[in-house]
Amino acid sequence: MVRLSVDCMGGDHGPSITLPACKAFLARHPQAELLLVGKPEALTEAAHWPRCRIVTASEVVEMDDPVEVALRRKRDSSMRVAISQLKAGPDGASAAQACVSAGNTGALMAVSRYVLKTMDGIDRPALASVIPNQHGGFTTMLDLGANVDCEAEHLLQFAIMGSALVQAVDGKANPSVGLLNIGEEQIKGSETIKRTGEMLRTVAAAGHLNFYGNVEGNDIFKGTADIVVCDGFVGNVALKTAEGLAAMLVGFIKEEFKRGIYGKLAAVVALPVLNRLKARVDHRRYSGAALLGLRGLVFKSHGSADAFAFETALNRAYDAARNRLLDRVHDRVVETMQACPKPAAAADSAGDKAA
Amino acid sequence: MVRLSVDCMGGDHGPSITLPACKAFLARHPQAELLLVGKPEALTEAAHWPRCRIVTASEVVEMDDPVEVALRRKRDSSMRVAISQLKAGPDGASAAQACVSAGNTGALMAVSRYVLKTMDGIDRPALASVIPNQHGGFTTMLDLGANVDCEAEHLLQFAIMGSALVQAVDGKANPSVGLLNIGEEQIKGSETIKRTGEMLRTVAAAGHLNFYGNVEGNDIFKGTADIVVCDGFVGNVALKTAEGLAAMLVGFIKEEFKRGIYGKLAAVVALPVLNRLKARVDHRRYSGAALLGLRGLVFKSHGSADAFAFETALNRAYDAARNRLLDRVHDRVVETMQACPKPAAAADSAGDKAA
Numbered sequence: 001m002v003r004l005s006v007d008c009m010g011g012d013h014g015p016s017i018t019l020p021a022c023k024a025f026l027a028r029h030p031q032a033e034l035l036l037v038g039k040p041e042a043l044t045e046a047a048h049w050p051r052c053r054i055v056t057a058s059e060v061v062e063m064d065d066p067v068e069v070a071l072r073r074k075r076d077s078s079m080r081v082a083i084s085q086l087k088a089g090p091d092g093a094s095a096a097q098a099c100v101s102a103g104n105t106g107a108l109m110a111v112s113r114y115v116l117k118t119m120d121g122i123d124r125p126a127l128a129s130v131i132p133n134q135h136g137g138f139t140t141m142l143d144l145g146a147n148v149d150c151e152a153e154h155l156l157q158f159a160i161m162g163s164a165l166v167q168a169v170d171g172k173a174n175p176s177v178g179l180l181n182i183g184e185e186q187i188k189g190s191e192t193i194k195r196t197g198e199m200l201r202t203v204a205a206a207g208h209l210n211f212y213g214n215v216e217g218n219d220i221f222k223g224t225a226d227i228v229v230c231d232g233f234v235g236n237v238a239l240k241t242a243e244g245l246a247a248m249l250v251g252f253i254k255e256e257f258k259r260g261i262y263g264k265l266a267a268v269v270a271l272p273v274l275n276r277l278k279a280r281v282d283h284r285r286y287s288g289a290a291l292l293g294l295r296g297l298v299f300k301s302h303g304s305a306d307a308f309a310f311e312t313a314l315n316r317a318y319d320a321a322r323n324r325l326l327d328r329v330h331d332r333v334v335e336t337m338q339a340c341p342k343p344a345a346a347a348d349s350a351g352d353k354a355a
Numbered sequence: 356m357v358r359l360s361v362d363c364m365g366g367d368h369g370p371s372i373t374l375p376a377c378k379a380f381l382a383r384h385p386q387a388e389l390l391l392v393g394k395p396e397a398l399t400e401a402a403h404w405p406r407c408r409i410v411t412a413s414e415v416v417e418m419d420d421p422v423e424v425a426l427r428r429k430r431d432s433s434m435r436v437a438i439s440q441l442k443a444g445p446d447g448a449s450a451a452q453a454c455v456s457a458g459n460t461g462a463l464m465a466v467s468r469y470v471l472k473t474m475d476g477i478d479r480p481a482l483a484s485v486i487p488n489q490h491g492g493f494t495t496m497l498d499l500g501a502n503v504d505c506e507a508e509h510l511l512q513f514a515i516m517g518s519a520l521v522q523a524v525d526g527k528a529n530p531s532v533g534l535l536n537i538g539e540e541q542i543k544g545s546e547t548i549k550r551t552g553e554m555l556r557t558v559a560a561a562g563h564l565n566f567y568g569n570v571e572g573n574d575i576f577k578g579t580a581d582i583v584v585c586d587g588f589v590g591n592v593a594l595k596t597a598e599g600l601a602a603m604l605v606g607f608i609k610e611e612f613k614r615g616i617y618g619k620l621a622a623v624v625a626l627p628v629l630n631r632l633k634a635r636v637d638h639r640r641y642s643g644a645a646l647l648g649l650r651g652l653v654f655k656s657h658g659s660a661d662a663f664a665f666e667t668a669l670n671r672a673y674d675a676a677r678n679r680l681l682d683r684v685h686d687r688v689v690e691t692m693q694a695c696p697k698p699a700a701a702a703d704s705a706g707d708k709a710a
Binding site: 132133134145148149180182189190191193216217218219220221222230232233234236237238239240241242244245246247248249251252253256257263265266267270273276280 | 489537595597
């Protein structure tokens with residue numbers, strides 16, 4: 001049995017999206033149980049669902065609530081209560097093995113960090129997600145916005161955590177890690193990136209990581225490496241740039257297929273092909289970012305997720321819990337950090353300064 | 356009369372691309388003159404073209420030559436000789452008003468900087484290019500890879516130079532500048548970005564710049580601001596990420612329209628629409644990045660440019676020279692820097708450390 005806690009009130013649409021997703025998820029996974037967290041009056045329809053229990057939370061973190069409000073004022077929010085289910089009780093066991101929320105990213109990261117704390121050996125949690133690549137597979141990318149100012153030590157930790165994630169969830173034995181840079185050569189990039197490259201080569205030489213080398217922005221979609229590591233500023237800009245381009249191109253395609261009689265006729269004929277294309281790049285298929293580096297597995301779905309997208313996030317959380325991602329990340333971190341002597345100066349600057 | 360110097364040997368294809376582009380350019384612009392720089396034996400066909408003169412250079416900077424080779428060993432390269440045409444003679448006049456090359460970016464930046472020097476008030480030159488947006492217009496973005504570690508002062512300089520570029524070349528009176536960040540709020544982003552935001556607000560309040568505020572990756576294609584400012588690492592990653600996504604989507608479209616009998620039939624019907632779409636996103640239409648901040652106007656075309664793309668770069672250089680971009684950048688820098696008190700500490704750290 002794997003049990004997930006679900007922040008049913010989070011996201012733009014709350015229970016009207018999360019509950020249908022939970023229902024579909026339960027039907028698909030007979031080995032799964034859910035803790036549905038939220039206001040009981042909003043969750044009445046789920047009151048008698050099998051393998052489900054409603055956990056009451058009286059408050060809701062809104063999508064535009066500042067981090068401080070989520071952290072200090074709304075202490076009984078569905079987000080916080082859902083995350084708290086991951087904390088070990090006196091017997092060492094937790095009520096749930098992973099948590100899923102579509103709530104606002106800043107609040108989710110801050111509350112998760114406050115409630116769960118970071119794992120030994122990890123200075124900062126990171127946000128990891130999968131991005132479709134041209135092989136028909138996925139590239140896992142981190143960090144996507146949790147940390148804006150990163151040192152080489154942090155990027156190394158992201159590499160280790162990303163590697164453990166892909167091993168556990170995608171079942172790849174020795175996934176390759178690429179360091180996002182502005183050229184393939186070792187001499188390229190900022191001082192931080194060059195130092196990260198050195199550390200990754202050291203760790204790889206000791207057999208603790210499959211380091212591909214530097215990759216560039218286009219390699220994310222080429223699928224050159226299984227995992228692409230970058231700081232949260234660069235990751236967030238790259239992801240949103242891609243989203244912006246995709247939106248523009250979809251707009252252009254629609255406009256051209258609506259232009260004039262011929263365009264409209266061509267649209268009718270091309271519709272089945274265009275629909276296949278749409279399904280292929282459907283972003284709901286890769287919903288569900290992992291917050292890595294915490295003492296508990298938290299997954300985030302898009303705030304605007306529909307039921308299908310939210311179910312994808314539930315599936316990812318379920319796979320992670322079932323494959324013991326938390327233990328794997330922990331073991332990989334301990335093992336790799338031993339191989340990588342931490343310079344004294346760097347240890348100082350690697351303090352707790354996450355944005 | 357506007358005279359451009361052209362590195363005819365640069366790029367992947369040399370004169371086989373640059374000469375047809377020059378010929379088409381001359382036909383289109385009766386007011387333009389060209390200095391064709393390269394090995395005379397490779398340029399014989401242009402020997403008797405009107406409004407043209409061949410300037411001899413005995414060496415060629417190859418696309419994979421390290422910066423040091425371009426800078427120190429090949430002192431008579433077509434790239435260097437073409438750039439040298441921009442230097443003022445004893446009478447204060449230069450042989451050409453702008454230079455165009457499709458040679459390798461690192462070498463072009465280094466040689467330009469060495470030969471021309473940076474403008475007063477500018478610490479580092481930046482690479483600016485236009486990117487199509489969903490309004491059917493263009494967003495100008497800089498820096499795209501010349502500077503990997505930037506301070507706030509550098510980003511401010513990029514904003515001023517970008518603004519002058521759009522005013523001069525696109526004729527916009529008061530173009531808006533967006534600061535690339537991971538959220539719209541002022542409190543978002545790295546320390547450098549937050550400090551840049553403060554400086555841009557100060558300069559804008561004094562009436563020297565139209566500062567829109569923070570923009571995110573997707574705003575590049577939305578056309579939220581006329582100019583998007585970022586450091587060269589982020590700009591390079593964003594641009595290459597977009598190129599990668601575009602390549603993947605084009606691949607998917609081709610695959611789907613080749614799949615099965617129906618897909619092929621649909622492709623035939625949809626072809627005119629797909630061709631319109633292709634023309635609309637044709638990257639050759641926005642070839643020609645400007646190296647800003649030097650004492651001379653240097654434009655760079657893609658190494659893999661075809662004649663059409665190289666001609667676009669010639670057109671951009673011509674427009675820039677005709678509209679006195681160099682003087683405008685200079686005036687804007689002087690005027691704006693007076694409005695922006697340079698802190699003593701920052702002035703120290705803003706030294707000459709370009710990558």
